[in-house]
Amino acid sequence: MEALLNNLTATVIAGFVLTIILAIVIHVMA
């Protein structure tokens, strides 16, 4: 986890992956 966070590009990509997961969660819940 720390290795991912120390890499800015990996952090941003993880942020977008998390966004897609969140979009699906919101879609399912709403």
Next chain:
Amino acid sequence: MDFLSQQEWWSVFIRWLHIISGIMWIGHLWYFNFTQTPTVPKIPAELRPAIVRYILPEALFWFRWGAVATLVFGLILAWLQGYLGSALALGIPDPHPHGKTTAIGWGMWIGFIMFLNVWILIWPNQQKVIGLVSATPDEVNAARRIAGLASRVNTLLSIPMLYAMVFAAHRY
């Protein structure tokens, strides 16, 4: 005044303050992560104090108080709009679930975690880095690592948080 009630005018004003403060907060967060942190190691050692003594304390001021203002104006706005409780519950108890409260509720919770990161992890550790709190060189290095990781977590969380906030405002 006919086309908007007095309460709606308050919502317009508070929403504007929420967005301005949010940009102040996340703008500085991204400055730290995209500009300052990657660049400082490239700066000659004798010039680094300029960042730590002058730029960093000022940036941290607008950063942490921007976080407070964003949270306060956001909570007032949700209360004025009448969906504070519903959003905090992610819209689950609503008899007719509405995507707006689910989406903005997720944004609020992610933003709240980020706010706690600022005040519990980033700021107390940065106070050691900028010398407001005395610490040994080892403690300063440990503080820099924890503050940096918490800041990076907030950069990670800011991407889905902004999606949830903007999606809620523009999709519904």
